[in-house]
Amino acid sequence: MVTIPPALAIVCTDLTAxxxxxxxAFENRTSQALNWRPLGKSWSVLQVVQHLALANRFLAAAIDRGLPSDPGPELESDRIFPGLVWRLLLAMVEPQFPLKGFAPAVLRPPPTLLDADTTLAAYLASHECLRTLAARCSGLDVNRKRLRHPILRLRMSVGCVFLLVTVHERRHLVQAERVAQLYQADQSPGKRD
Known part of the structure; x- marks a missing residue:
């Protein structure tokens, strides 16, 4: 049986949620609905999910590089404690933060139409990769083990990277749900007249 460190159990619960x-968001929606872009500029539901899959894989690769092959016995923490800078940065990624960020080119979804099944499979696979990495952290103090964020180049704890994944997902899932609602409103009978 795979043991997830206590500090990362909540992260795995957030991934499942x-x-x-x-x-x-995918349920009972056509490919047209999932690829629809508000005003033709913003991301579609599929592009948002593709972005999350890309970002998750990108951060998972950074975690993988940062984990020792044999962590040895360390004192596990049952919570993740981000430092002051990372608490502020994480707060800026939360859905309620009013300013919009930007995605570097490597994390942008393609501007073309996406396949729903392929996109969902990539997203779910990125979560499995993160769960596998969380299990590899068993016996590791995720607050002390540090790595460099691959884009921001700031040092952060492994635990903080996992928190960043879940906060980033919350922000973009609100975005995807909003796009789905806008599509429904755009397709309503009164709107098409």
């Missing part, structure tokens, strides 16, 4: 939200 995000999967439920994504499946709900």
């Amino acid at each position: 995000a999967e439920v939200r994504v499946r709900a």
Whole structure:
């Protein structure tokens, strides 16, 4: 049986909750609806989910590089404690933060139409990769083990990277749900007249 460190158990729970939200966003929606872009500029539901899959894989690769092959015995923490700078940065990624960020080119979804099944599979696979990495952290103090964020180049704890994944997902899942609602409103009978 795979043991997830206590500090990362909540992260794995958040990943599962995000999967439920994504499946709900996909449910009973056509490919046209999932690829629809508000004003032709913003990301579609599929592009948002593709972005999350890309970002998750990108951060998972950074975690993988940062983990020792044999962590040895360390004192596990049952919580993740981000430092002051990372608490501020994480707060800026939360859905309620009013300013919009930007995605570097490597994390931008393609501007073309996406396949729903392929996009969902990539997203779910990124979560499995993160869960596998969380299990590899067993016996590791995720607050002390540090790595460099691959884009911001700031040092952060492994635990903080996992928190960043879940906060980033929350922000973009709100975005995907909003796009789905806008599509429904755009397709309503009164709107088409």
